Amino acid sequence: MAPYHIRxxxxxxxxxxxxxxxxxxxEHIPATFRHMLKLPRTLLLLLGVPLTLLLATGSxxxxxMSTLILLVFLRLLANYPWKIIEINCLRTELADISKSYSVPGSCYWVAESGGQVVGTVSALPVGDPPLGKKQLQLLHLVVAVEHRGQGIAKALVRTLLQFARVEGYNEVIIETTIMQDRAQVLYQAMGFQExxxxxETIIWRILAIPKIHLLHRLPSAQEKGL
Structure with a gap:
């Protein structure tokens, strides 16, 4: 296990x-496809359409062929929302990372191991937080598959939380999904609460994949002194 450091x-x-x-x-696409196949409406579609064709045509x-076409369609549908997120991010904040994260109170970190970047996490201030709150949003927590299980993700989140404390944020927020189950376990173990x-869109509703909102409250200077 090669050592890593965060910078x-x-x-x-x-x-x-x-x-x-x-x-x-x-990585989320296969899990989304499996999730879709378990939905009652998907099972009804996969059974109903072929059976109707068989009864109508006897073929x-x-x-x-109708079953195969439906499976291909569902696989493409599972791919669609993640590709939309990817395209939007690549066209906006990830198009120029240095510029996007030059905003005061923001930062982008990487975990490096063996001279290679193996993990990332980033933070941007929330533009319109609740009254009296200063919120930071955690984004892009990713660790390469071959480097998981080494505590890198936890170390990246700790780095971000420490940054948030130093910068005077009251809360750190995250938006994730039920497909990102390992991330949910990590966040909740580190004090985030749903x-x-x-x-977010009709596609997510059709796929029955809600966005999960998580929040980590940071103690204020006064609370620390108590």
């Missing part, structure tokens, strides 16, 4: 950071 993002990291982000998005060929769920 701030540099321009030379760009290609690897973007590649890690894209791999992280792609087993059409029945089998504050609600919502569906």
């Amino acid at each position: 701030k993002y540099q321009e030379s990291d760009c290609k690897t950071v973007v590649a890690l982000f894209c791999l992280g998005m792609e 087993w060929f059409l029945t089998i 504050t609600g769920r919502s569906f």
Whole structure:
């Protein structure tokens, strides 16, 4: 197990950071597909359409082909929302990471092991926080598959939380999904609490994948003195 250290993002990291982000998005697609196949409405579709065709035409060929076409369609549908997120991020904040994270109170970190970037996490201030709150949003927590289980993700989150304390933030927020179950366990173990769920778009509602909102409250200077 090679040692790792966490440092701030540099321009030379760009290609690897973007590649890690894209791999992280792609990783959720198979789990989303499996999740869809377990939904009652999906099972009804996969059974109802082929059976209707069989009864209407008597053709087993059409029945089998319709099942295959439906499976291909569902696989593409599972791919769609993650690709949309990927494209949007690559066109906005990840198009120029240094510029996007030059905002005061923001930062982008990488975990390096053996001279290679193997993990990332970033933080941006929330533009319109609740009254009296100063919130930081955790984004892009990714660790390369072959380097998981080494405590890198936890170390990256700790780094971000320490940054938030130093910068005077009251709260750190995260938006994740039920597909990111390992991340949820990590966040909750580190003091994040679920504050609600919502569906960002109609596609997420169709897929029955809610966005999970998590929050970590940071003690104020007064509370620390108590």
